[in-house]
Amino acid sequence: MSGSLWLKPPREGGTLPAIPRPRREETPRTREAGRAPDPGLAPDPLDELAERLDGFVAAAVHPDEVAALLESDGMTDDHIRLTYGRADSFALAEDLYARVERRHPAPQAPPAGPRLGGLADCLLRGLVFALPGLAYVLAAPLLAGEHGRFGLPGGTVPLLAGAVTGWVWNQALSHRAYTWLGLGDRPAAARALLIGAPPGALAGTGVALAVAAPGETPAAVFAAGQALYLAAATALLVLGRERALLGALVPLAGAVPAFRWDLPDPLRAGLLLASLAATTALAALALRPGLRRAAAGRGGPPRAASLPYGLFGLGSGLLVLHAGVGSTPVGGAGAVVALTLSMGPAEWLLHRFRGESLTRLRILTTAREFRRAATGTLVLCLGSYLTVLTALALAVTLLWPGAPRPALPHLLALLLVGTALWLGLLLQAFGAVLGAATVCLLAAAAQTALPAAGPAATGGAAAVLAVLTCVLLVRPTAHR
Known part of the structure; x- marks a missing residue:
């Protein structure tokens, strides 16, 4: 899985519009009434503010948006009290909301083209997330160690340590690039x-080498290639x-026959190296625009802003790894395969929730109606994701060689992990990444620990x- 597995570009239009302050001689209301403003009376500053914010307030579904x-x-509370005679921004917002008639714009027409285009792209991403798992199938005979630690097969510890390091680094790097x-x-x-990307690859390699025990050198070497792949795949x-x-x-498809037949070690190594070399070369070509002197950028995002995304990558990655430690396909490697494949539909459902919420924001007139609609959409999208995850888990179990029927407790545990991951991704997409992490x-x-x-x-x-999702994302202001 790549470090950018669960990260999407930050939503545009997240900043609030500036309040325009035009100078005028007469107001539209006096113009419509056919009279000039009375020079003997000072204009009501609240009327002026209502006219300046007319378009924004008319489209608002709650006074909190105006506040x-x-x-x-x-606007500070002192300024509001002196200028408008209201106690604070919330009292002023309620007055403005009451003065301006609601005029919600009509929902935009759906874009032309196939409706499933976005779903196809997300399914493609889910496929490229899952295919690297075939590398472990090819490399399994090459990595077999004599003695394992912590009840795991030999060589597992450096592989997991290098993978988690790569997920953390590349998740933070992806946020900065996005x-x-x-x-x-x-x-x-x-x-x-x-x-x-290069420091991330070096960090993953260094951690894997540092935790490798005697006899786990082949696993540490594979972890170095894994770190290089994660860096290159993140860029792509x-x-x-x-x-x-x-x-x-594509070369990793050679692992399919390895499920039934024993492949020669040189062929296994050749397929792994071919895929790694192709990924690295393609990433180098894609990053060529970054070599230009003008690519440095000005006033970029602070690096500290990407830290919570790396922490979320660490937490979610560890949850997936714990889901992969089990004795049955649904509670072991099959759980990781199902979760990885499900990330494609998960992304599409995240976009679906965002799109449906924006549509409801345009056509509903009260905050209560929006909360009900947003809650229904949230339940529908989460339920759809869990249905897809269940189907994938059952399919993996059926296709796994010699796999028994999945036990209900393992399936329920997998669905709990999927629920936590999807809700965490949703909160991350709306900027509440620190709570999710x-x-x-x-x-x-x-x-x-236990x-x-x-x-x-x-x-x-x-x-x-x-609970966090219901508190934060059913508010209209979260979608502006």
Whole structure:
């Protein structure tokens, strides 16, 4: 899985519009009444403010939207009391909301073209997330160690340590690059990836080598290639080169016969190296615009802003790894495969929730109606994702060689992990990444300290994230 697995570009239009302050001699109301303003009376400042904000207030579905605009323009409570005679921004917003008639714009027509285009792109991303798992199938005979640690097969510890390091680094790097893309500066995004990807690959390699025990050198070498792949795949995914990455992963299809027949070791190594070399070369070509001197960018996002996204990558990655430690396909490697494949539909459902919420924001006239509609959409999207995840888990179990029927407790545990991941992704997409990262990290820490508490910790995380989602994302102001 790539470091950019669960990160999408920041939503545009997240900033509030500035309050225009035109100078005028007469108001539209006096003009419509056919009379000139009375020079002997001072104009009501609240009328002036209502006319300046007429378009924004008319489209608002709650006074809090107006209050947020006033505060973003720098209006303090002291200024509001002296100028408008109201106690604070909320009282002023309520008066403005009452004075202006609601005029919600009609919903935009859906774009021309096939409606499933976005779904196809998301399914493609889910496929390129899952295909690297075939590399472990090819490399399994090459990595087999004599002695394992912590009840895991030999070589597992350096592989997991290198993977988690790559997820954390590349998740934070992806956020920084996506921020540049959101600013419309693609060369600066390429430069950020060009500068940040090599240290991430070195960090993953260094951690894997540091934790490798005697006899786990082959696993550490594979972890170094894994770190290089994660860095290159992150660059391709952030820059929208999913199809190129899919082509680079074609050699890994040679792992399919390995499920039944024993392949020669040189062939296994050759397929792995061919895919890694192709991915690295394609990433180098995609990052060439970052070499230009003008690609440095100006006034870029602060690096500290990307830290919560790296922490979310750490927490969610650990939850997936814990889901992969089990004795049955649904509770072991099959869970990781199902979760990885489900990330494509998960992204599409995230976009669906966002689009449906914006549509409701345009056509509904009260905050109560919007809350009900947003809650219904949230339940529908989460239910759809869990249905897809269940179907994928059952399909993996049926296709897994010699796999028994999935046990209900393992399936329920997998669905709890999926719920926590999807809700965490949703909160991240709306900027509430710190809360999602904190909840996932606490759940992962609880599972690490007490493995028997895994389902309880994951269920608690899912419940807390559900509450946070309902509190934050059913408000109209969260979608402006």
